[in-house]
Amino acid sequence: MTTPESRMRVANRTQVLDLLGRSAPVSRAELARRTGLSRSTVSSIVQELLAAEQIVETTDAAVPRSGGRPPSLLTLSGAPGTLVGVDIGHRHVRVAVADLAAKPLAEHEIRLDADNSPVETIDRAAAMVRECLAEAGIDPKRDRVLGVGMGIPGPVDPHSAVVASPILANWIGLAPGEELASRLSLPVRVENDANLGALAEATYGAARDVEDVIYVKASSGIGAGLVLDGKLHRGITGIAGEIGHVRFEDNGPICRCGNRGCLEKAFGGTRLVELLQPAYEETLSVERLLELAQEGDIRVNRILDDAGRAVGRVLADLCNHLNPALIVVGDTMRHSESFVLGIKDSIDRFTQPDTAAALDVVPSELGDNAGVMGALVIADSASAAQPGTI
Template sequence: MRDRNRRLVVDELRRAGLVSRAELARRTGLSRSTVSTLVADLQAQGLVAEREVDGAGPQGGRPPVLLSLERAAGVALGIDFGKRHVRVIVSDLAHTVLADLERPMETEQSAQEGFDAAARLSMQALREAGVEQTDIIGAGMGVPGPIDVASGEVGSSAILPGWVGVRPEQDVSRQLGIPVKAENDANLGALAELTWGAGRGTADFVYIKVSSGIGGGLVLNGQLYTGSGGIAGELGHSMVDEHGPVCRCGNRGCLETVASTRQILELLRPARGSDLTIEEVIAHAREGDRASRRVIGDAGRAIGVVVAQVCNVLNPAKVIVGGDLSAAGDVLLDPLRDEVTRHAVPAAGGNVEIVPGVLGRRAEVLGAAALVLRDVDAFALHPPRDVQQQAG
């Protein structure tokens, strides 16, 4: 019971940033005496600090004393691997981003070369944030492919073929000397939107990442749902055309083969040039270019057919669309909404809110940090240095 109450207090401090003892008791449902005892323990361990805010308190009295998680309590590291980049952030336990760095990565690089690049970038980010490696309580890591729950291996449908069968948690944990948790990048996008973005306060939603691949993350009853084997949310491999092209997963006619940014570029490059980028396609669409609007709209319609089936099964309150193509806004979302309305049962399709994500290209790396931040109470039982030494 004490550990549960501690979790409630730490979680609320993380969400609120600054909060009084009385407000903490109200939000957690604990008695003031219980909150005071738990806060005192956390202060003794250097995990919580008192801060006076500017201005007088009620009836002109002393300025209120508020509580916050202490920077000295440690920091979380978020690492995101994309098809052509690696990105690292450092966040304190109050969800303040202290450093955010990115570097390009060659598609042909091996997994080990990617891990080496991430380690170097992590050290640079720590220096920029002004914290030590021993301050890290853990790292979350996003990988562009499913992670098998039992083995920890990257699955066969990964965007980066050279990563299939790799166990990123073990390799990166060994390299950095800290605990590491790896997760599919679309799941991390969902977790980031739940923690910071368009999913805040929404218990049930579906996140769709539309980039060079298409992935999905499911949040059910306020928790990330990955299924028994970690594969839940692979919407990009839903079949939309049984006679369609062969997908990288080995099946035919997957959603990814008709609606990914890779497919959009393949359709437009013969007429627009081999160096055309998806950012240029989106810009052209916003300027009214018919071809760009057509291919993006077709992608939205294909995604909408799959989303309609998901709505029938899960009945989410929201569908949040992220990834590179989400920058197209209503050029993508309006056709998607039309297909959901058309194909989903009215009670599901008529009530679901379909919105763009608000975190853009930072979604996955923020979600990687959130893997650690949402389990911060597990680390709060030990100072960060102890965690570091145990991991090493």
């Protein structure tokens, strides 16, 4: 099993590779000066990149020798390289091909019921990757594609990279990374989508300056990703952060996960639509609820406030345990001020005062791109992941 890398380390390595991709051969000292990283950090990243044969070292013959060794210079061993991110949600597939600084070169998105059609979803995702690569002018046979990061809307076992949880029942037994890799002949690393949201916000978004963050992914369902001490925390079976399946009502309805009274069953977006539908003539959806909320609809905002408070109540206990610096609210519910403020109110009320004082609750900065950006964060380590692990 591979150890999750510090998002800081990923960001630093990306910075070094990006500079090497844009510059003539440079020395270690020059890399440190131009990236602002410490010499020891640069040295350690360079060692790793040399070992992976992503860069090569040459001596600078142009500098006259005056007794000492000529300085060694570093260059990329090939073209700078491309990353591929695949974000599979309950209702969509989004693909981005990007450079090493995660700047998109091509992006595609389709609407699709991923929960009920895993094989079709992976087929479509593979086709979209090929289309995006072609659109970006990248030929994987000729150009360097470092790897593919892939997010799916359920837990993945970190040891086997297989879906084993009834939370994504139709995907049980499937190894989505292997499936996509066999279709693309590229290395693929797979991860839970809320975890990718957390990594993305911690690397490029609202949490880039903090080490401990809870990313809440709230839309039709509710989940969370945890970055603790700068590293993604998955837990032994990949279930860490599944706050939607924390018991909220003792005698509540049976949930898809097999328990009853789960938070998601009581306050997930799907349930909120059911609660509100009888009061409306039009057919509601989670997206429509958020539009109505922004138009100032009192009934919708009341329900979103209740939902935020309920999610915040569960998060409050988690915050007492983990003492994070930030909660980032992502996915569609980030658009609801009532929902975000509801979470904040519960945190202030139910966490230890010191915990609450040190904690901010903010909407996602990366918005709908969080999943695919997180997939890009793990893409460049896809080839380092051992087969059968994530």
